[in-house]
Amino acid sequence: MSAIIHIDQLGKTYSSGHTALSDISLDIQEGEIFALLGPNGAGKTTLISIVCGIVNPGSGRVLVGGHDIVRDYRASRGLIGLVPQELVNDVFETVWATVSFSRGLFGKKPNPAYIEQLLKELSLWDKRDAKLIELSGGMKRRVMIAKALSHEPRVLFLDEPTAGVDVELRRDMWAMVRRLRERGVTVILTTHYIEEAEEMADRIGIIRKGELILVEDKAVLMQRLGRKELILHLKEPLSALPDSLVPFRLERIEEGHGLRYPFDSQDEDSGIPRLLTALAAAGIELRDLKSKESSLEDIFVSLLKEGV
Amino acid sequence: MNLYAIRAIYLFELARTWRTLLQSIATPVISTSLYFVVFGSAIGSSMAQVHGVSYGAFIVPGLIMLALLTESISNASFGIYMPRYAGTIYEVLSAPISPLEIVIGYVGAAATKSVILGVVILLTARLFVDFEIAHPVWMLAYLLLTAFTFSLFGFIVGLWADGWEKLQVVPALIVTPLTFLGGAFYSISMLPELWQTITLFNPVVYLISAFRWTFYGVADVNVALSFAMTGVFLVACLAVVSWMFRTGYRLKN
Numbered sequence: 359m360s361a362i363i364h365i366d367q368l369g370k371t372y373s374s375g376h377t378a379l380s381d382i383s384l385d386i387q388e389g390e391i392f393a394l395l396g397p398n399g400a401g402k403t404t405l406i407s408i409v410c411g412i413v414n415p416g417s418g419r420v421l422v423g424g425h426d427i428v429r430d431y432r433a434s435r436g437l438i439g440l441v442p443q444e445l446v447n448d449v450f451e452t453v454w455a456t457v458s459f460s461r462g463l464f465g466k467k468p469n470p471a472y473i474e475q476l477l478k479e480l481s482l483w484d485k486r487d488a489k490l491i492e493l494s495g496g497m498k499r500r501v502m503i504a505k506a507l508s509h510e511p512r513v514l515f516l517d518e519p520t521a522g523v524d525v526e527l528r529r530d531m532w533a534m535v536r537r538l539r540e541r542g543v544t545v546i547l548t549t550h551y552i553e554e555a556e557e558m559a560d561r562i563g564i565i566r567k568g569e570l571i572l573v574e575d576k577a578v579l580m581q582r583l584g585r586k587e588l589i590l591h592l593k594e595p596l597s598a599l600p601d602s603l604v605p606f607r608l609e610r611i612e613e614g615h616g617l618r619y620p621f622d623s624q625d626e627d628s629g630i631p632r633l634l635t636a637l638a639a640a641g642i643e644l645r646d647l648k649s650k651e652s653s654l655e656d657i658f659v660s661l662l663k664e665g666v
Numbered sequence: 667m668n669l670y671a672i673r674a675i676y677l678f679e680l681a682r683t684w685r686t687l688l689q690s691i692a693t694p695v696i697s698t699s700l701y702f703v704v705f706g707s708a709i710g711s712s713m714a715q716v717h718g719v720s721y722g723a724f725i726v727p728g729l730i731m732l733a734l735l736t737e738s739i740s741n742a743s744f745g746i747y748m749p750r751y752a753g754t755i756y757e758v759l760s761a762p763i764s765p766l767e768i769v770i771g772y773v774g775a776a777a778t779k780s781v782i783l784g785v786v787i788l789l790t791a792r793l794f795v796d797f798e799i800a801h802p803v804w805m806l807a808y809l810l811l812t813a814f815t816f817s818l819f820g821f822i823v824g825l826w827a828d829g830w831e832k833l834q835v836v837p838a839l840i841v842t843p844l845t846f847l848g849g850a851f852y853s854i855s856m857l858p859e860l861w862q863t864i865t866l867f868n869p870v871v872y873l874i875s876a877f878r879w880t881f882y883g884v885a886d887v888n889v890a891l892s893f894a895m896t897g898v899f900l901v902a903c904l905a906v907v908s909w910m911f912r913t914g915y916r917l918k919n
């Protein structure tokens with residue numbers, strides 16, 4: 359796999375003086391689904407807008423398919439389809455006209471058969487002659503996706519595709535992204551919904567205050583996610599661990615009033631029964647016990663709080 | 667050249683005209699007819715000939731210019747201001763199109779409308795007064811040149827404007843007065859000497875004078891100078907537009 363998008367030390371300060379991005383370096387591999395997570399105002403839209411040519415880059419360099427986005431903008435932009443965050447439409451146009459317009463704008467020969475297939479896939483075929491002003495919000499969003507895909511891009515940017523979208527459309531959207539991936543399209547999406555990143559992404563990037571603080575394979579993150587721990591509260595505080603408990607990798611917490619036992623929930627053998635037997639044998643009495651799972655959300659929240 | 671993109675923008679813009687046909691074509695036709703009823707028939711019948719042309723015929727080129735200038739500017743400025751305002755401009759900015767192609771699409775469509783409008787007014791005028799066109803080829807060439815130049819100027823206005831009022835300001839408060847004072851309804855030789863001199867600073871005088879020359883072969887100011895001034899204005903507008911795109915003025919942050 360080669361990098362379809364190469365971002366090198368990208369920085370952006372708006373004319374207001376606000377630094378929206380600082381020193382972002384990121385490679386997106388061809389064919390992957392990359393989710394960009396981050397709170398409001400983190401710089402997700404700014405990053406996407408620069409790659410797509412809507413916002414001027416500050417410092418640094420961006421290549422799309424090996425083409426510099428400034429010097430070789432024709433080649434780079436031709437590879438990209440964008441569904442922006444805001445729902446904006448030419449309200450008096452018909453669905454068919456606006457999608458065909460987008461294809462023309464990207465320099466592609468008219469292909470009614472392809473547009474037909476696209477509209478059918480997005481459940482818009484029945485609405486092809488409807489004016490955009492007559493459509494519901496969810497339908498309008500589908501139209502924006504159809505516009506972005508109208509010129510058969512190799513890279514698709516979805517800026518918060520499922521904000522304000524009902525469950526059914528969200529499922530449809532996820533299914534569509536998977537189909538695109540099967541065709542080899544690279545998808546970069548931003549979202550506030552962690553479950554969405556979990557559901558779809560191959561890799562996850564977390565951006566905070568214009569800095570990319572983590573880029574990780576979802577599988578690796580899921581491993582952290584799969585880690586659980588058992589917290590044991592003791593009747594009597596323990597000043598040191600008896601030798602019989604050493605193999606369990608226990609950690610004393612709360613000045614010996616508690617013990618933490620990490621285990622892998624995906625493992626067949628959690629070791630918990632053996633631990634409990636060993637504790638009883640050592641004469642340690644329990645007041646209470648609970649198990650805790652660290653979710654992607656926990657990881658996300660703690661990262662945002664502390665940074666890395 | 668991304669010809670498909672130019673075509674897409676051009677047709678999109680013209681489609682907007684067909685949707686608003688009444689406003690785009692009928693309104694100027696009606697107002698021109700009113701000018702003829704008032705100036706041509708009612709007042710003109712008691713006016714002497716100007717430069718050997720009947721007054722009704724004399725005002726035809728000026729009326730066409732008046733409509734051409736105001737409509738070119740408002741059509742072209744609206745055409746680019748609207749997507750900026752609605753946010754749909756994102757698509758044009760993200761597409762593999764050069765600034766020149768964007769300009770050809772938008773300005774070409776606005777100029778096309780203006781030329782159609784000019785011809786419609788010409789035909790309407792013919793219903794009211796009798797006239798002949800001395801230099802039809804030059805007439806058409808000048809029509810195209812001014813339509814394109816002022817559509818380009820309108821495009822700049824549409825990029826510059828950051829509110830609906832500003833969009834109205836230029837055609838209503840600058841171009842219309844300059845046209846009225848620029849000899850649309852009189853020959854500047856009818857003015858006192860001091861005013862003649864002052865009037866020469868009004869650029870619209872050169873436009874109307876040259877256009878009238880293509881009809882009747884008479885002009886208030888040198889025809890070559892008029893063509894040259896229009897050309898210079900065109901080049902100036904091109905320079906401004908290219909600067910705007912280079913810096914992303916009002917288009918990109």
Ligand SMILES: Nc1ncnc2c1ncn2[C@@H]1O[C@H](COP(=O)(O)OP(=O)(O)OP(=O)(O)O)[C@@H](O)[C@H]1O
Nearest residue numbers: 372374376378397398399400401402403404405919
């Ligand atoms: N045109 C602009 N001029 C000045 N500052 C801007 C501009 N656009 C965005 N910003 C600022 O840049 C920062 C990043 O904005 P951006 O839209 O990229 O965030 P985001 O991560 O997409 O947020 P959200 O999740 O709310 O969409 C914000 O602080 C925002 O206020």
Ligand SMILES: [Mg+2]
Nearest residue numbers: 402403404443
């Ligand atoms: Mg955003």
